[in-house]
Amino acid sequence: MQASFKARAGRLLGATLLSLCAGLAQADDKITFLTSWYAQAEHGGFYQALATGLYKKYGLDVTVKMGGPQINGMQLLTAGQADFIMGYDFQVLNSVEKGLPVTTVAASFQKDLQGMMTHEDVKSLAALKDRSILAATTAHTTWLPWLKSKYGIADSQIKPYTFNLQPFFADDKVAQQAYPSSEPFQAMKNGKKVNFFLFADDGYPPYGTTIVTTQKMISEKPDVVARFVKASIEGWKSYLADPAPGNALIKKDNPKMEDEQIAFGVKRMKELHVFDGGDAATMGAGVITDARWEQTYKFMVAAGLLKPETEWKKAYTTKFVKDLKVMP
Known part of the structure; x- marks a missing residue:
């Protein structure tokens, strides 16, 4: 009887450990995403993906953190304190010129908002x-x-x-x-x-509100990058259709943001077709292309803002968006 009890106890313990291991294996990947400024409508797609469970749907446990005037997003990214940041093409190209291992993986907007x-x-x-x-x-x-x-x-x-x-x-x-x-x-x-x-x-060439990560993240966790990009772009599509869930989180992070200003921002983004215009209309939202990056590189070189020998193709990759096909 003692041997039988030990056998049953052993089987129960084994089943419990297997269950725990399975649970751990299925745990969502933790991600920290840093925005470029205080929470606003122009960040709405990321907050929407969080609010509506899109990140959760793709197996991600995402924390969205606000940027601000005293926060150096590129520094935090390269130091490993953020997994993705909201970027800007000029910033990434200048970082590549300096030898920083950072890469743009998607563009929320086909147009810069300046x-x-x-x-x-x-x-x-x-x-x-x-x-x-x-x-x-x-x-x-x-x-x-x-x-x-x-x-x-x-x-x-x-x-x-x-x-x-x-x-x-x-x-x-x-x-x-x-x-x-x-x-x-x-x-x-x-x-x-x-x-x-x-x-x-x-004709001003850079993209707007891009998603930037490290080359290490791309090489070691490409599946995480792909899932974050897909969920974020779907978040933007959802936000522009019904921004209420994302707006609630925007106001939670930035209580000074008024409903009227958020609504004005959403209205203007739609009118200017920043999300669904350009290549996104036919190739899908989030898309970035070699041609656009080359245009930005050539402008910066001509303006004396970038050295001609900069390995500009390291500043971006199209592999996470070329087959995304989130049609706006």
């Missing part, structure tokens, strides 16, 4: 030649060289932008850098009629 806000009498970017243009310091190493080259903007026209809209409101001959859901929203709240011109619609 643009120009003008008074309503200005009908195009070509009409800026007689205007003062307010631009932040970072503009000099991103979009400003493109604007100067394309439209003949003179250095004498450029004035510092201090993220205060009063100079714009006070002078009808001033134009300023803007994002579609930020400065135009503030102008609307102040009763000012303005125009907004998205640089991408005039």
Whole structure:
């Protein structure tokens, strides 16, 4: 009887251990994703994927962390404190130039969100030649060289932008850098009629709100990368169809974000076709192409923003999006 009891106990213990091991084997992969700024509509697809269980559906336990002015996302990524970050093509190309092992794996938006806000009498970017243009310091190493080259903007026209809209409101001959859901929203709240011109619609080449990870993650956990990309892009499609779940998490992370501003941001993203325009319309959302990256590389080299010998093809890979086929 004692031997029989021990045998039964052994079988029970073995079954319990097998059950525990199976549970561990099926545990979701833990992922930390770092955004580029405080939570807002332009981050909505990632919050939506979390809120609606899309990440869970693809076996991922995702933590979304907000970026901010004092947070260096690239530094945290390369230090292993984040698995993916919300990136920017210029930033990634400059990082590759410095030898950092980082790569873009997908693009939330086919268009970068940077643009120009003008008074309503200005009908195009070509009409800026007689205007003062307010631009932040970072503009000099991103979009400003493109604007100067394309439209003949003179250095004498450029004035510092201090993220205060009063100079714009006070002078009808001033134009300023803007994002579609930020400065135009503030102008609307102040009763000012303005125009907004998205640089991408005039040929500015970089993608917007990209997903960036390390080459180590790509080589060691390609399946995790593939699942994160797919869930995130599906999250964007879901968010633009019904943003309520994602908005709840955005407001939880950033209580200062008002419903009206979030709604304005969603509206503008739809109107500008940043998610479903360009190659995404035929190739599927999230897509990135060799041609677009080459265009960005050539622009940066011509503008003196990147060394010609930079191994620019290391800045991206198309393998996680070429067969994704999430049609917007």
